[in-house]
Amino acid sequence: MAMAMASAISLCFVTLFALHSSFFVLTVAATSDNPEFVVELDRSNFTDFVSKLDFLIVSFYTPGCGHCKRLAPEYEKAANILSKHNPPLTLAKVNIFNEANDGLAGSDGTISIKIVREGGKNVQEYKGPLDADGIVEYVKRQYGPASVEINTLEDAQNFISDNKIAIVGIFPQFSGEEFENYTILAKKLRPTEEFFHTSDAKLLPRDKSSVTGPLMRVLKPFDELFVDTQDFDVDSLEKFVQKSIVPTVTIMDGDKNNQRLVDNFMYNSNSKVMLFINFSSEIAASFEYKYRELALLYKGDSLSFLMADIDASLHAIKQYGVKDGQIPFIILLSDKTKYLKSNVEPDELSPWLKRYKNRELEPYIKSEPIPEHNDEPVKVVVAHTFQDIVFKSTKNVLLEFYAPSHKACKQLASVFEDLAIAYRSDPDVIIAKFDIFANDLLHDFEIWTLPTIYFKSADGNISRYTGYATKKDLRDFIEKNRSKAADEHSDLKDEL
Numbered sequence: 001m002a003m004a005m006a007s008a009i010s011l012c013f014v015t016l017f018a019l020h021s022s023f024f025v026l027t028v029a030a031t032s033d034n035p036e037f038v039v040e041l042d043r044s045n046f047t048d049f050v051s052k053l054d055f056l057i058v059s060f061y062t063p064g065c066g067h068c069k070r071l072a073p074e075y076e077k078a079a080n081i082l083s084k085h086n087p088p089l090t091l092a093k094v095n096i097f098n099e100a101n102d103g104l105a106g107s108d109g110t111i112s113i114k115i116v117r118e119g120g121k122n123v124q125e126y127k128g129p130l131d132a133d134g135i136v137e138y139v140k141r142q143y144g145p146a147s148v149e150i151n152t153l154e155d156a157q158n159f160i161s162d163n164k165i166a167i168v169g170i171f172p173q174f175s176g177e178e179f180e181n182y183t184i185l186a187k188k189l190r191p192t193e194e195f196f197h198t199s200d201a202k203l204l205p206r207d208k209s210s211v212t213g214p215l216m217r218v219l220k221p222f223d224e225l226f227v228d229t230q231d232f233d234v235d236s237l238e239k240f241v242q243k244s245i246v247p248t249v250t251i252m253d254g255d256k257n258n259q260r261l262v263d264n265f266m267y268n269s270n271s272k273v274m275l276f277i278n279f280s281s282e283i284a285a286s287f288e289y290k291y292r293e294l295a296l297l298y299k300g301d302s303l304s305f306l307m308a309d310i311d312a313s314l315h316a317i318k319q320y321g322v323k324d325g326q327i328p329f330i331i332l333l334s335d336k337t338k339y340l341k342s343n344v345e346p347d348e349l350s351p352w353l354k355r356y357k358n359r360e361l362e363p364y365i366k367s368e369p370i371p372e373h374n375d376e377p378v379k380v381v382v383a384h385t386f387q388d389i390v391f392k393s394t395k396n397v398l399l400e401f402y403a404p405s406h407k408a409c410k411q412l413a414s415v416f417e418d419l420a421i422a423y424r425s426d427p428d429v430i431i432a433k434f435d436i437f438a439n440d441l442l443h444d445f446e447i448w449t450l451p452t453i454y455f456k457s458a459d460g461n462i463s464r465y466t467g468y469a470t471k472k473d474l475r476d477f478i479e480k481n482r483s484k485a486a487d488e489h490s491d492l493k494d495e496l
Ligand SMILES: *[C@@H]1O[C@H](CO)[C@@H](O)[C@H](O)[C@H]1NC(C)=O
Pocket: 039, 040, 041, 042, 044, 045, 049
């Protein structure tokens, strides 16, 4: 019933996930100079503009989001450089805070960048770097052919590097069904993988034998170094690539060359096992040995393994709410459920994974401690009390999603405090706050920007507050939207 929520993917979930990957961590560059090379589009002109272009990049952003603010100057710089490309390549942006812009180019209302081809008929997710130079290189490659021909030894040396994945189709001639299927795959996966084709396998590194194909080879800087398949069914090719590009153990150590592999690991649909450890410590070597053994053992079980140096993953550690004293620790992510073992020892890895397989582990939820008194006017909601305070109670709840260090949240604090004091003697209204970074949000709320305020009426309606952050406006909103915690609604409790 009314409890059914706005169910677009919680943006916060997306942003938090992105924090894993240092790929998203930008050095903050100087703000851009005028003139603007990035083209602003909205619903009034998007379709018309896009229909005239064979290729463009569109960033769906919101003005308030920190990630978008960091991207903006880099994106502008790249747009400037790409405007001089022959032919000029266009970078555009669409403000999705304006709900009228929902759905353009298949955008689902979350922050994203899209590669838009063929006048808008073909839309792909941008999965490239977010710094200016990286954007330029990536966009040029997306504009060029989906698969690049290797003709000479020099081509091979230029295109295929020792520390990157390269996918090469080997064909006696560049036609026929196998070649067509390979091209379909290259077009589909080009946002993340680099595709090449050749009729001379001897040009390729790592194997000098003279296969003629048709054959698809994945060259990779780890494990077997290259793997081949001759099953040219498009789906089989794709599955083969997805399987081949994730190492037995992905290493996350801040090395840029490993970053693509970390991204492969993150985007892969497998459940994820991640060990966080100090690579400089003495125990690291014995961990690595045991961990690799386990990874090989569980390879067929849809589990992927990553080992991260704590120095290279401070964001992730913060995100999981783990303290210094709990390192080394291991996290397992399965769908949206997390499992944690802190202060793990090498010998405990295997039994712990067995318990996971046997479904004996308790999920881990990052939560601030449940406040003992919670007697301040503004009530504190933590992950462990969210369900009870927000959903199960038959009260009207005005809830602020905030971060204590966030400037706009600090500004709202005194307004919230005053409001809460005004409602102190009203038993049917709770004014509350939820620290979004210190707690897991296990429910689908769209959080665009901080602070975000939601209201749940006593009869269970949930709406986002979009008015001004003044005591009067908030009060009017509560008064208009509140409902009585009547007895006929007590069944709500059982329903949830
Ligand atoms: C699209 O329309 C918006 C205003 O609705 C305007 O700001 C923007 O410059 C227009 N873009 C183009 C390419 O015409």
